[in-house]
Amino acid sequence: MIHGLGGEILWVDMTNGNIEKRPIDEELLNKYLLGAGYLSKVLYDMIPAGTDPLSEKNVLGIATGTLTGSMFPQASRHVVAALSPLTGVWGESHAAGFFGAELKFAGYDAIMFTGASSDPVYLNIEDSKVELIDASHLWSKDVFETDDILRKGHNRKFRTLSIGQAGENLVRFAAVMNDRDRASARSGLGAVMGSKKLKAVAVKGTGKLEVADPKNYLKQMDIFYERMMANPFTPGRVKYGTTSLVELMQHIGRLPSYNMKQGVFDGYSKISGDAINEKYLVKARADYSCLQRCGRYTAVRNGPYAFEGGAPEFETQSSMGSRCGNDNLESVLFGHHLANQYGLDTISLGGTISWAMEAWDEGLLTAEDTGGIDLSWGNAETIVKLTKMIALREGFGDILADGSALAAKQIGRGTDKFVMTVKKQEIAGQEPRAQKSMGLAAVTAARGADHLYAFPVLDEAGFDEDIKKRFGEEYLPEMADRLNPKYKGIMVKECEDFMVMVESVGLCKYGTQMPPEFYYDDIALALKVHNGLNLTGLQLQEIGERIVNLNRLFNARFGITRKDDCLPDRLTNEKAPIGPSAGEVVELDIMLTEYYDVRGWNQETGLPLKETLKRLGLEDI
Amino acid sequence: MTELKFVFGDPVVCSGCMICVNVCSMYYSKVIGPTRSRVRVVRVEPALDFPLFCRNCEDAPCIAACPEGALSRTSKGIVIVNNRKCNGTGACVAACPYNAIHIHPDTGKAIKCIQCGQCVDRCPADALFITTTAELAERDKDGRMMALHEEHKDVLYDKEAEK
Numbered sequence: 127m128i129h130g131l132g133g134e135i136l137w138v139d140m141t142n143g144n145i146e147k148r149p150i151d152e153e154l155l156n157k158y159l160l161g162a163g164y165l166s167k168v169l170y171d172m173i174p175a176g177t178d179p180l181s182e183k184n185v186l187g188i189a190t191g192t193l194t195g196s197m198f199p200q201a202s203r204h205v206v207a208a209l210s211p212l213t214g215v216w217g218e219s220h221a222a223g224f225f226g227a228e229l230k231f232a233g234y235d236a237i238m239f240t241g242a243s244s245d246p247v248y249l250n251i252e253d254s255k256v257e258l259i260d261a262s263h264l265w266s267k268d269v270f271e272t273d274d275i276l277r278k279g280h281n282r283k284f285r286t287l288s289i290g291q292a293g294e295n296l297v298r299f300a301a302v303m304n305d306r307d308r309a310s311a312r313s314g315l316g317a318v319m320g321s322k323k324l325k326a327v328a329v330k331g332t333g334k335l336e337v338a339d340p341k342n343y344l345k346q347m348d349i350f351y352e353r354m355m356a357n358p359f360t361p362g363r364v365k366y367g368t369t370s371l372v373e374l375m376q377h378i379g380r381l382p383s384y385n386m387k388q389g390v391f392d393g394y395s396k397i398s399g400d401a402i403n404e405k406y407l408v409k410a411r412a413d414y415s416c417l418q419r420c421g422r423y424t425a426v427r428n429g430p431y432a433f434e435g436g437a438p439e440f441e442t443q444s445s446m447g448s449r450c451g452n453d454n455l456e457s458v459l460f461g462h463h464l465a466n467q468y469g470l471d472t473i474s475l476g477g478t479i480s481w482a483m484e485a486w487d488e489g490l491l492t493a494e495d496t497g498g499i500d501l502s503w504g505n506a507e508t509i510v511k512l513t514k515m516i517a518l519r520e521g522f523g524d525i526l527a528d529g530s531a532l533a534a535k536q537i538g539r540g541t542d543k544f545v546m547t548v549k550k551q552e553i554a555g556q557e558p559r560a561q562k563s564m565g566l567a568a569v570t571a572a573r574g575a576d577h578l579y580a581f582p583v584l585d586e587a588g589f590d591e592d593i594k595k596r597f598g599e600e601y602l603p604e605m606a607d608r609l610n611p612k613y614k615g616i617m618v619k620e621c622e623d624f625m626v627m628v629e630s631v632g633l634c635k636y637g638t639q640m641p642p643e644f645y646y647d648d649i650a651l652a653l654k655v656h657n658g659l660n661l662t663g664l665q666l667q668e669i670g671e672r673i674v675n676l677n678r679l680f681n682a683r684f685g686i687t688r689k690d691d692c693l694p695d696r697l698t699n700e701k702a703p704i705g706p707s708a709g710e711v712v713e714l715d716i717m718l719t720e721y722y723d724v725r726g727w728n729q730e731t732g733l734p735l736k737e738t739l740k741r742l743g744l745e746d747i
Numbered sequence: 748m749t750e751l752k753f754v755f756g757d758p759v760v761c762s763g764c765m766i767c768v769n770v771c772s773m774y775y776s777k778v779i780g781p782t783r784s785r786v787r788v789v790r791v792e793p794a795l796d797f798p799l800f801c802r803n804c805e806d807a808p809c810i811a812a813c814p815e816g817a818l819s820r821t822s823k824g825i826v827i828v829n830n831r832k833c834n835g836t837g838a839c840v841a842a843c844p845y846n847a848i849h850i851h852p853d854t855g856k857a858i859k860c861i862q863c864g865q866c867v868d869r870c871p872a873d874a875l876f877i878t879t880t881a882e883l884a885e886r887d888k889d890g891r892m893m894a895l896h897e898e899h900k901d902v903l904y905d906k907e908a909e910k
Contacts, residue, residue, distance in 0.1 A: 197773065
């Protein structure tokens with residue numbers, strides 16, 4: 127028996143309203159864990175080639191990890207996955223909060239939604255009582271209103287996950303939000319919820335998690351706690367969250383600015399972590415079981431951008447700030463808040479607006495296209511205005527709501543030159559010419575441009591000791607050098623395997639990768655005391671590798687090969703013009719070849735070789 | 748009488764992580780589960796997180812309310828539940844003005860904070876402390892913490908919300 131789980135999976139047929147509870151498949155769990163791994167397998171089995179992501183044929187899963195709800199540091203996370211309406215390939219996104227743990231306490235580890243409802247509904251879970259309820263009163267309400275209404279209507283003990291207007295309006299980068307300001311933002315999965323007319327999930331669980339080793343549990347968790355608390359990164363995380371990355375990235379020329387034309391931004395100090403702390407930070411907030419509390423709660427007290435709420439994160443400072451040439455911090459904070467309210471991914475939002483700004487700057491977009499909106503670099507008012515227009519698909523916002531790749535296709539006139547995406551998803555806040563591993567990671571990530579699938583930060587902040595530990599001394603100094611493409615294929619592969627496994631047990635990348643405090647053996651130990659699973663570190667690595675290969679097979683079904691593993695021309699062919707990484711390009715081909723080699727993938731097609739699949743027990747697929 | 752101790756938390760400092768809740772249910776019940784914990788954490792927007800414990804009232808209405816005489820105060824001033832006498836009537840739950848005593852769903856017995864300090868030691872935000880009314884008045888000189896508790900009492904101590 128596996129301990130410490132909810133115990134059942136909910137299967138909700140949105141077309142006919144049937145709700146089924148299925149027990150955990152232990153064999154499947156030993157091969158894929160839960161979370162990202164579980165969804166990778168189930169969706170692989172259920173979503174055929176040619177599926178329209180916004181049709182009832184798409185399947186949407188929300189899954190917790192095996193350790194979600196446990197006392198392991200930062201064990202708060204859940205995963206949302208489906209075929210992505212932004213990329214047309216594998217879509218997944220993760221969030222912290224309290225929703226995942228609450229779902230466990232209600233007795234469930236995951237919820238799978240098939241089909242589509244004709245009218246708006248929400249799923250209400252009160253322990254064993256699970257029902258779809260009419261949500262017509264919630265439709266067109268924003269995320270905060272939805273949370274307020276659901277918690278007032280039932281009671282405050284509920285945790286909610288929902289979409290805002292962006293998801294309803296099928297914005298291709300709409301987020302799935304939970305606990306008000308936590309976002310499974312990437313891949314446009316909010317639009318999948320919208321297409322199924324699923325407004326929200328409300329959950330209240332009064333149950334318990336019975337752990338495998340109750341006698342030693344607290345003692346073991348105390349050791350993990352003490353290590354996390356003693357890690358030198360923890361105080362900085364509490365003080366700044368991720369907001370001080372602006373300063374750090376400016377320092378190495380990795381702060382995407384002006385639609386990734388360059389990696390430095392003159393106005394960086396105005397949107398920095400210190401600028402936020404000085405005037406706007408109200409509180410550092412934690413999610414369930416979190417020791418590092420990187421969550422920010424901020425307030426702008428007056429003026430046009432007045433608000434208070436959970437915001438921001440580095441990605442937004444970059445995407446709605448430097449990337450758009452915008453040094454108006456209040457507009458960045460308010461823009462993030464609005465994105466939470468409407469349910470939008472701030473990375474694709476800022477990425478799409480900055481694409482339009484560059485096209486405007488080049489004279490390829492005019493006031494005629496935008497309905498009179500001025501898209502000059504750094505126009506804070508425009509950024510805020512467009513956020514709303516995109517969520518509501520109003521005017522020019524309707525075109526932008528499909529993301530920069532499709533918008534460029536619609537506009538034409540050579541504007542595609544400025545699209546900074548991989549597989550149609552906007553590249554996140556890592557200017558890859560200043561950190562080569564991030565360029566490779568963006569192209570190999572299953573969900574399209576993404577920094578988190580691999581989160582290869584070992585070359586970012588002097589983790590030489592960890593590189594030595596994980597790979598061996600012979601990889602130094604090249605692997606630790608962010609500008610050297612050498613060994614980055616090996617590093618990204620290792621990081622991907624580890625990170626997808628982390629997303630399958632429900633832990634945070636903070637603590638496992640940045641800083642790299644906990645590694646395979648620690649997680650194996652946690653899985654033993656919490657779940658009673660006897661998996662070795664090596665087996666966990668193999669599970670990670672299996673999931674990555676399965677994600678690749680999923681994408682192959684939708685036509686992905688090596689030709690799609692590419693970066694915008696700007697990043698591979700145009701030298702970074704200024705800053706500490708001036709003169710650099712991403713040497714993608716070298717890295718990709720090394721990556722395919724260590725992955726055991728075909729160099730031409732980029733698809734897993736037969737023997738690779740066999741080694742991972744995927745030969746039947 | 749001001750020597751009575753209780754655990755208290757600063758809602759501005761508390762990050763809302765619920766580690767105290769889990770430490771408590773694991774320490775006493777060997778499970779993870781807020782409904783098995785003697786401490787609750789309630790998040791109230793904007794940006795407040797209230798860790799809530801037995802306040803060790805001088806008049807202790809829970810003691811008076813129990814028809815079985817299962818609740819008593821020890822020589823150290825801690826209100827404890829005698830599990831042999833407790834029948835889980837819930838009279839103490841109804842009597843508690845702070846919603847700080849509950850019936851454990853598995854044992855059917857009342858559970859409440861006994862100021863053991865296990866959670867205080869492990870709070871990563873250092874938001875918790877064991878205090879007395881006098882000491883708290885000293886610590887909370889401007890009355891900020893007490894005022895926040897008072898301001899949100901309808902939400903914090905609402906028993907209906909948990910049904």
